[in-house]
Amino acid sequence: MILGVFKLTSCGGCQYSILDLGKSLLEQKIFYFTEISSSNLWHTFDVAFVEGSVTNDDEKELLLKIRQKAKFLVALGACAVSGGIQAIQRSKKDKGLIFYSYPLSDFVSVDLELRGCPVKSEHIEETLFSLSVGSVPYFPDYPLCIECKRKGNPCLMITHKILCLGVITQGGCGALCPSLNRGCYGCFGPVKGANLKAFFRCALRMGLTEEKIREIIMNSFNGYHQIFRELYDK
Amino acid sequence: MTNKIDFLTRVSGLANLEIIAEDNLLKEVRFSVRETPRLIEKLLLGRSYKVIPEITARICGICPVAYQLTALQAIEDAFGIKPTKEDLSLRKLIYLAEWIYSHTLHLFFVHLPDYYKVNSFLELFQIERELLEKAFFLRETACRIIEKLGGRAIHPLSLIPGGFSSYPDSLSPLIDPLRNSLKIAEELFTKLCSMTFPEFSLSEVQFVSLLDEDDYPILDGIIYDGKRKIDKRSFRDYFLEVERPYSTANHSLTKEGKPYVVGPMARFEHAFEKLSPRAKELATKHGIIPPVDNPFLSPLIRMLEIVHSVELALEIAKGYIKPKKVPQELKPSEGEGIGITEAPRGILWHHYKFDSQGLITHVNIVTPTSQNLASIELALFKSLSKEKGLEEASIRNRAETMIRNFDPCLPCATHFLEISIKKLD
Numbered sequence A: 001m002i003l004g005v006f007k008l009t010s011c012g013g014c015q016y017s018i019l020d021l022g023k024s025l026l027e028q029k030i031f032y033f034t035e036i037s038s039s040n041l042w043h044t045f046d047v048a049f050v051e052g053s054v055t056n057d058d059e060k061e062l063l064l065k066i067r068q069k070a071k072f073l074v075a076l077g078a079c080a081v082s083g084g085i086q087a088i089q090r091s092k093k094d095k096g097l098i099f100y101s102y103p104l105s106d107f108v109s110v111d112l113e114l115r116g117c118p119v120k121s122e123h124i125e126e127t128l129f130s131l132s133v134g135s136v137p138y139f140p141d142y143p144l145c146i147e148c149k150r151k152g153n154p155c156l157m158i159t160h161k162i163l164c165l166g167v168i169t170q171g172g173c174g175a176l177c178p179s180l181n182r183g184c185y186g187c188f189g190p191v192k193g194a195n196l197k198a199f200f201r202c203a204l205r206m207g208l209t210e211e212k213i214r215e216i217i218m219n220s221f222n223g224y225h226q227i228f229r230e231l232y233d234k
Numbered sequence B: 001m002t003n004k005i006d007f008l009t010r011v012s013g014l015a016n017l018e019i020i021a022e023d024n025l026l027k028e029v030r031f032s033v034r035e036t037p038r039l040i041e042k043l044l045l046g047r048s049y050k051v052i053p054e055i056t057a058r059i060c061g062i063c064p065v066a067y068q069l070t071a072l073q074a075i076e077d078a079f080g081i082k083p084t085k086e087d088l089s090l091r092k093l094i095y096l097a098e099w100i101y102s103h104t105l106h107l108f109f110v111h112l113p114d115y116y117k118v119n120s121f122l123e124l125f126q127i128e129r130e131l132l133e134k135a136f137f138l139r140e141t142a143c144r145i146i147e148k149l150g151g152r153a154i155h156p157l158s159l160i161p162g163g164f165s166s167y168p169d170s171l172s173p174l175i176d177p178l179r180n181s182l183k184i185a186e187e188l189f190t191k192l193c194s195m196t197f198p199e200f201s202l203s204e205v206q207f208v209s210l211l212d213e214d215d216y217p218i219l220d221g222i223i224y225d226g227k228r229k230i231d232k233r234s235f236r237d238y239f240l241e242v243e244r245p246y247s248t249a250n251h252s253l254t255k256e257g258k259p260y261v262v263g264p265m266a267r268f269e270h271a272f273e274k275l276s277p278r279a280k281e282l283a284t285k286h287g288i289i290p291p292v293d294n295p296f297l298s299p300l301i302r303m304l305e306i307v308h309s310v311e312l313a314l315e316i317a318k319g320y321i322k323p324k325k326v327p328q329e330l331k332p333s334e335g336e337g338i339g340i341t342e343a344p345r346g347i348l349w350h351h352y353k354f355d356s357q358g359l360i361t362h363v364n365i366v367t368p369t370s371q372n373l374a375s376i377e378l379a380l381f382k383s384l385s386k387e388k389g390l391e392e393a394s395i396r397n398r399a400e401t402m403i404r405n406f407d408p409c410l411p412c413a414t415h416f417l418e419i420s421i422k423k424l425d
């Protein structure tokens, strides 16, 4: 397959996960990936991976161009899916500072979102494999709690009174944080149908203020995800 | 005449190069970073100390552990807590793994194609398959170490103030891969020594690194500029940041206004004697000993640091016994803290002030890449002055190779507090 890998505003962590594919990378035709190659060609891409969020007009234009050239466009990681950690500064517009950071889906149609800050390299592998055999890649669409329970972890919220975003976060990482004895901070972003009201009730009962809970969600690296926007747009 | 190379390739992040010449005489070289600032420092203001390690890690996807560990040192400094010896040794292990990861990525997947005159490591695979397979193995080993300790290879999850949130039962699965890696790293060093590198001298810049009494510097130490020893609290008195209107990254200079170099070459210069036994032996055997002021030899020094890191990591993994305690929640208090460590690319400095709730009231981060930018421009200027024509085709390769000698990381360089240079809309 002909691949393109593109970077907008981001830390670079997600695109380098592509190197985890190791030697199987050689089976792909990588036409565009400026961080590892000096030869970059605009071509029709079977798959375009886009890392990073849109923070200015140049990036918006680049994204539109990629969309035109890509048969299948993948948003790679939390920056591309939700706008990333840099997106939460919109609430701090002061001194005439204009800064915005949007997910790709605010400008173009995205064929697949790979969640996580960073993405899981197995998910990139699964994507390429599925597409190469003509099927649609499938990723967990249930909350992290399910993975956590499958691992047999006791619930951190109940047993240790540690706040964990697992219940509103999309599974996929394998419940890494609770397995390491800390609460999930939400880097895979909100799960579809997340019950934010119930989550707020739980967290309030643990002694947090509403403002604090909102801040924790903003710090989740997915704070500006479509599902969370209602929390501070009002 | 201005000759502009848009879109430098094979560097981490986005940058341009502007070459300003008059009558074919080189006037100025501008290495301008185009990476959009993400204002990470600014967004930390008013937030809790707890989020610093996770959020600053997102400044860089290649060296997140460096940010986490430097931030933790600063937090621990502010609130007066001391990690145990076991925790420090595990932190060193995960940091060494990041050195291996970062150096391998840069050296073999980004830099080496230059020396074979190919466009990428993918093309290099056709020529040097075995060599790249070995490099993949080193990268893989480094990833496994970080995963074992931190859950995942990029932005690991277990590093918290006071120590780790959880400890692996055993590190024995790492021992065989590390043994193999040591063998491989030594072979690769020998192989690289057989290559020829261009001659060049950058003797006018100062090397600045940390010094650690017992170790090759990594987790902490005192700053050394070749003449003076400087405490981490006085960093700002000796090193200044200046804005460059053409770049979204600051440059650093010594207080005397001179460019300086941090990173592998500086560490090698100041701490050669403290390299691991195998690394030192190999270096001596091949005559790679200080002083080395030729940036084109930096691949050899990076490789040497890989040998060193693998050997040390193996030792730590072998001696590992799962620690008992898991650190407790700390009590924030008003105060300030400073962290300084040796990231793969050199000195990383964090400074925070907190109010009585532990909320951040001041933040300043100085990264290795921003410290090296002025030296990169100087090296480019010196190297391009020797070129006959200043046309893009002829200089692109030479300029890019010179830049890669310093392994700049542009997302790291571009993180500052305010955008006062370029308006984004």
Ligand code: SF4
Pocket: A010, A011, A012, A013, A014, A015, A051, A052, A076, A077, A078, A079, A080, A084, A085, A116, A117, A118, A119, A221, B058, B061, B155
């Ligand atoms: S999603 Fe996270 S890891 Fe990926 S580029 Fe953005 S900040 Fe980096």
Ligand code: SF4
Pocket: A144, A169, A173, A174, A175, A176, A177, A178, A183, A184, A185, A186, A187, A188, A189, B157
């Ligand atoms: S548990 Fe949550 S924060 Fe941790 S890696 Fe998984 S999704 Fe990310």
